[in-house]
């Protein structure tokens with residue numbers, strides 16, 4: 564069940580760091596994009612191999628047990644690359660693609676800058692499954708092989724027919740018009756063309772949550788399928804995440820960095836010692852400090868670097884030896900959302916110095932963007 568592009572990158576969630584998906588490891592680099600595999604996915608393959616072996620009593624059964632789910636995940640990977648390549652066509656970068664037992668996740672820098680782009684990116688994934696099904700369909704028609712799908716236990720039947728059925732299932736599942744499926748993105752893009760994006764997201768996420776409840780009830784009461792509970796949980800979390808992200812992004816919509824940046828903050832000199840800076844931290848100043856020399860920004864001292872350096876090198880070490888020299892900066896007129904997306908995508912420090920004409924005029928941190936969002940939410944709540 565491929566889903567994606569995943570919206571985690573969107574919405575400028577107050578600088579939430581974008582670390583790798585837990586328990587996943589890198590298996591390949593395709594078209595410059597890291598492909599990762601989740602550990603549970605290997606466990607699932609082992610389970611199917613064992614099941615195939617147990618049912619048939621033969622090695623061939625075990626191999627078939629791996630081949631079929633392996634093929635599905637190959638199709639899911641191609642599906643994700645459908646999204647990735649369409650996004651690339653619009654100049655949107657992809658961080659990585661992770662295969663989970665429940666489907667694939669492509670982490671894009673943005674799900675599309677306009678509803679039209681979002682629509683094209685969302686449809687590109689399912690389109691891949693349609694193409695695979697069509698190619699296999701032509702093969703079945705031309706070769707006139709048996710048309711019953713392959714039996715996972717006996718191995719009798721047609722692989723091509725099974726491939727058609729699997730891809731049509733992936734197509735259908737992904738086009739369900741609810742978040743977090745691609746169909747939810749299609750629905751949101753179409754609704755955004757008529758009304759605003761927040762409302763459109765609420766509708767698509769609401770359908771997703773209703774669907775999750777229905778799946779969970781069906782799994783528990785009627786069908787006795789514990790797998791449905793998993794899918795229900797996944798749909799629920801995806802839908803809620805999307806709804807939350809968009810309400811954050813609504814408050815940041817069109818807001819320039821200038822409005823959300825801190826202007827009261829401390830900078831340090833490259834010749835200050837770590838002992839001096841730790842006093843500033845204790846005194847309650849910000850976590851990360853811009854390093855300024857002769858009115859020029861020369862570095863960034865992160866709290867994450869400060870404490871290990873204090874421990875290993877002692878309090879007399881100077882800032883210049885520990886500071887980062889390469890980091891993202893922002894301009895006051897840049898939209899906050901775009902800046903956050905960029906910095907999350909690059910996985911840089913969560914504090915970003917703001918420069919105007921080469922001069923340091925502000926500092927943006929995850930906390931103060933979060934506070935800006937809360938403040939803005941409180942003010943709009945009052946106005947109603």
Ligand SMILES: [Zn+2]
Nearest residue numbers: 566567688745
């Ligand atoms: Zn998809």
